[in-house]
Amino acid sequence: MYGNVEGREAFSGELDILVTDGFTGNVFLKAVEGLGKFVKRTLSESLKHNILSTIAAIPCMPAIKRFAKKVDYKEYGGALFLGVKKPVVKAHGSSDEYLFYFTIKQAEQFVKNKAVDNMIEEFEKISKNA
Numbered sequence: 001m002y003g004n005v006e007g008r009e010a011f012s013g014e015l016d017i018l019v020t021d022g023f024t025g026n027v028f029l030k031a032v033e034g035l036g037k038f039v040k041r042t043l044s045e046s047l048k049h050n051i052l053s054t055i056a057a058i059p060c061m062p063a064i065k066r067f068a069k070k071v072d073y074k075e076y077g078g079a080l081f082l083g084v085k086k087p088v089v090k091a092h093g094s095s096d097e098y099l100f101y102f103t104i105k106q107a108e109q110f111v112k113n114k115a116v117d118n119m120i121e122e123f124e125k126i127s128k129n130a
Contacts, residue, residue: 019082029073036071078103080110087116 007028010018020028043064047057057064069075073092081088087110091103110116 025079029079033073036073040068040071074099075102078106080106080115082119085116085120087111 005015005018009015010028010032018025047053047060047064074096078089078091081090087107089103089107089110092099095103
């Protein structure tokens with residue numbers, strides 16, 4: 001899929017990347033982070049509602065932990081800035097040492113993969129064909 005997409009399509013599994021302006025992207029990320037925290041909190045509260053629900057949740061715990069890890073923004077580090085000639089990664093404003101570690105690892109990966117150079121090259125190909 002390429003071109004304009006609706007916010008609801010962001011988690012369809014069809015997008016590899018989503019590009020927005022800074023303000024829109026930040027609002028979207030904050031809303032998604034808040035939703036992830038809400039789901040995690042309400043699910044935990046529901047599972048701890050009484051002894052029966054707590055016991056019934058035990059077999060589900062590995063799946064719940066995998067889900068929690070997937071929606072934890074701290075696992076993903078920062079965001080790559082586009083429109084620059086060298087990799088620039090912005091960390092989350094409330095970064096702790098755990099998130100900052102992943103942001104540094106992500107920046108290292110961008111440099112190793114030559115992400116910015118590859119994007120420049122691909123965008124030049126596209127503009128030549130347009």
